[in-house]
Amino acid sequence: MALGLESPAPPIKVEYWLRGQPVTSFQPGKVYIVEFWATWCAPCVPALSDLVQLQEKYADSGVEVLGIAAHERAQTADEARSKLDAWLTEKLPNLNYRVGLDYTRDMHKLWMDSSVSVGIPTSFVVDRDGHIAFIGSPTQLDDVLPKILTGSWRVSDEAKAADAKRIAEGERTMPIFAKLAPAMKAQDWAKALSVVEEAVAALPDDVNFRVLHADLLLHKMHDLQAGLPVMRQLVRDAVNKKSVLWMGAAMSQLFDPANDNSHLPQADRFAMGKELSEHILAVNPPQRGEVPKSYPAVAQYYYESGDKDRAIELIELTLKSLDGPAPIPDKPKQRVMSVLVQTLANYKGQKACYGSLCATPQPGVLQSTKAQASPEEKR
Numbered sequence: 001m002a003l004g005l006e007s008p009a010p011p012i013k014v015e016y017w018l019r020g021q022p023v024t025s026f027q028p029g030k031v032y033i034v035e036f037w038a039t040w041c042a043p044c045v046p047a048l049s050d051l052v053q054l055q056e057k058y059a060d061s062g063v064e065v066l067g068i069a070a071h072e073r074a075q076t077a078d079e080a081r082s083k084l085d086a087w088l089t090e091k092l093p094n095l096n097y098r099v100g101l102d103y104t105r106d107m108h109k110l111w112m113d114s115s116v117s118v119g120i121p122t123s124f125v126v127d128r129d130g131h132i133a134f135i136g137s138p139t140q141l142d143d144v145l146p147k148i149l150t151g152s153w154r155v156s157d158e159a160k161a162a163d164a165k166r167i168a169e170g171e172r173t174m175p176i177f178a179k180l181a182p183a184m185k186a187q188d189w190a191k192a193l194s195v196v197e198e199a200v201a202a203l204p205d206d207v208n209f210r211v212l213h214a215d216l217l218l219h220k221m222h223d224l225q226a227g228l229p230v231m232r233q234l235v236r237d238a239v240n241k242k243s244v245l246w247m248g249a250a251m252s253q254l255f256d257p258a259n260d261n262s263h264l265p266q267a268d269r270f271a272m273g274k275e276l277s278e279h280i281l282a283v284n285p286p287q288r289g290e291v292p293k294s295y296p297a298v299a300q301y302y303y304e305s306g307d308k309d310r311a312i313e314l315i316e317l318t319l320k321s322l323d324g325p326a327p328i329p330d331k332p333k334q335r336v337m338s339v340l341v342q343t344l345a346n347y348k349g350q351k352a353c354y355g356s357l358c359a360t361p362q363p364g365v366l367q368s369t370k371a372q373a374s375p376e377e378k379r
Contacts, residue, residue: 002171003115004135005154005163009034009126010110013102014068016081019088020098023066030062031148032126035138036112038071039087047121047138048092054141055097061149062128065097070108071120077103116170118177127154134159136166172202176209189220210234211249219259228268235272239279247283248294251276255300257343273301286313291321296343303347315344319354 003010009032012023026032035051037044048067055065074080080103088095102108111117111124115135123141125134125148133154134144147153176199183192193216199209214234217227231253238246254261254273261269277298284291295318303311319340322333337357345352345359352359 002167003111003132004167005132005159007132009124009130009132010107010114012066012100013104013106013110014100015077015103016101018069018081018084018099018101019067019095023064023098023100026126026130028130029128030064031058031128031133031145033063033065033141033145034111034124034126035065035067035121036070036108036117036124037067037121038069038073039084040073041071041120044121045091047123050138050141052092052094052096054145058145058149063145063149067097067099068102068107068111069099070102070105070112072101072103074103077101116167116174118170118173135163169203169206173199173206176202187220189216192216193221207243207246207249210237210246211253214250214253218253218264222263224263224265228265232268232272235276239275242279242283244280244283244294247276247280248297251280251294251297251301255297255304257296257300270301270305274305277301286317291317296340299343299347308347312344312347315340315347319344 009026012025014022017023033051033054035047037048051065051067055063069080069084072080072084074083081101084099084101088099112122115124117135121138123134123136123138124132125141125145127133127148131154133148134140136144144153147156153159176195180192180195180199183189183195193213196209196213196216199206200213203209211234214227214231217223217230221227231250234246234250234253238250251273253259254264254269254276280294280298295314299311299314299318302308302314319337322337334357337354338359341352341354341357342359342362344354345361349361351361
């Protein structure tokens with residue numbers, strides 16, 4: 001039976017405590033947030049910062065946060081510990097909760113695997129009596145934690161339904177990943193497609209499988225007859241959901257410069273790009289200040305459509321957003337900035353700089369393909 005709501009919390013098995021005093025067991029009367037994360041996980045960074053605020057806000061209510069680094073990529077435990085220590089010093093100097101390293105992944109097996117949890121960051125909340133009260137995304141803690149503290153959450157029908165759904169999805173997803181990973185690694189696209197089609201049938205609302213389905217057909221197998229209907233359906237569903245995540249993922253399949261889209265029918269590509277771009281900017285207009293990850297793909301659409309000014313504006317907004325309130329690890333940030341500044345130079349056709357980072361236009365960069373689009377799209 002999967003670890004879930006009402007289960008006794010598994011033991012704490014941490015080799016090294018990098019911040020705070022060691023914890024070996026859960027004290028009765030306290031509520032613990034056990035957070036699984038890694039330095040390479042981009043969504044983990046804002047989640048860890050949010051936990052600083054939660055720890056401060058609920059300290060007097062007996063809440064203790066434990067950050068568990070169980071996914072660190074390093075050759076040795078000492079290397080992982082050194083890497084984590086430097087990262088925490090730089091990124092979270094105001095850390096106010098305990099952080100431990102689970103290099104052997106014992107805690108990962110006891111907590112993540114046992115609860116059929118696939119991705120990170122994942123939060124576990126241990127109630128005052130040592131039983132699991134919540135498993136899921138840390139973005140849900142603002143809503144769920146106050147209810148846990150009052151004792152109303154764990155016994156609610158909402159909590160039971162949410163956990164049953166989580167376990168059911170996890171039980172369907174984990175075997176799929178077990179088959180998909182080796183097929184993708186071996187570049188056996190036919191096998192990967194078979195697995196993904198099975199996943200889409202079982203989990204039609206999983207955006208990752210839906211996008212991978214389109215990517216395999218369009219970019220790995222170049223099967224336009226099967227791939228274009230899949231892509232059109234993905235666009236329709238993304239727009240109907242009004243989800244920036246879904247729309248951005250679909251947009252990247254069509255206008256990510258990293259993809260070779262020269263084999264795609266341009267009329268179809270531009271029609272879908274136009275629809276997605278308009279809806280993305282309607283949900284997150286530039287003047288609002290919220291810059292989704294899909295802006296560069298939207299910029300590419302406008303650039304290829306001939307609206308270079310709009311494309312340049314969106315890339316510049318994306319660059320500025322990297323210096324926003326949510327911290328981003330330096331190496332990923334530098335990589336993203338480098339690509340964006342190069343894109344800006346290509347769009348402008350001249351040297352472009354952001355801070356100390358500069359780039360000149362690359363020869364052979366994709367130019368506007370508006371002339372290739374259909375007459376209807378030119379209007």
